[in-house]
Amino acid sequence: MAASDPWRAECFALLTGKPDDVFVCGDSFEALYERFRAVIENYDSVICASDYAAISLVRRLQQDGYPIPEKLYLISYGNMALSQLMRPSITSISDGYEEFGRAALSISSLIEKNPSISTVNIQLHCQLNIRETTENRPLPVSAEDEAAEPELENRFFKDPEISNLARLETLFQQCDEIDMALIQQLLNGDSYAQMTEKSFISETAVKYRIRKMEKTCGVGTRMDLVRFLKDFLERS
Incomplete structure (x- = not known):
């Protein structure tokens, strides 16, 4: 995940109970991959914070001859067009934008009627699109409280490989x-x-x-x- 997402890193660390299992992108995705590749045999699955990271990881592992999903399951977030075109295609979570919109309207109405409310907790469901990186096997549905929009200013998206993937995704969407x-x-x-x-x-x-x-x-x-x-x- 990108270094600009410290809250995500903290959440993943809390879920696993092992901060060392969370790999954060610093100067480049190349360096991040090398850190993960050195200890990859300790893992049988990986969750990527974005499809950009997942696509790059799959491509690099393929170049190294590392079999996916035979030795490593992979799930990502974003459900980009590229994640569907990849071989193997990437199991990815997509946002429920309509549900997000309905929830936003409900919260707005609630706060308007009750100005004293300072905090609202809400759980929204997202769609898990099961594909080849998990051998098309059904997995437990995950939910994200909030999906951060990609920020091209941060170092993660300035990485040349990730930047090129972003251009390709834009191309295929158009x-x-x-x-x-x-x-x-x-x-x-x-x-x-x-x-x-x-x-x-x-x-x-x-x-x-x-x-x-x-x-x-x-x-x-x-x-x-x-x-x-x-x-x-x-x-x-």
Whole structure:
């Protein structure tokens, strides 16, 4: 988890009763991974505070040839599009935004009618999306009191790997069916003319969509975009 989330670190430490079992990201995710990798045989499961951390952990373990979920179960938080596209796909908790909204309205109404109230405790349920990193086995439903929005200013999200994952997540969230088809055609090495023919849109529209993808991913050329996508997809 990010160093900017000390309250989460404290909560995890209280739950486990073992502060040494909580790994907090300091200067880089690379350093965090090395600390965890050195003692990984002590664990059979891990809970990541965000999908960004989970995706990075899975990719690094795959590079090291460490089998997931055979030797390590993994659960994360956020239910990002990338967590579903990963192989293995990541078991992840998603926020119940509608329930959050209803609860906020109820609390607002309660406080308006009872101005003397200073504290309100409420428990909300979240959805556990079970996938391959837990062998698709049902697990106890978890609940979070509050989900912190990613803050790109903190050091965790300034890590180059996490920053790239954030760009990819934004890209896939923005993609429609045509964009997804264009991404596949880019990876196949198709020319603009071939993409125009296959997608049934004009070449101008194809180039516009690809330039938009380049901007989202923070790259300057079509070839840079292809390399950026392959770096994730070929290691997933």
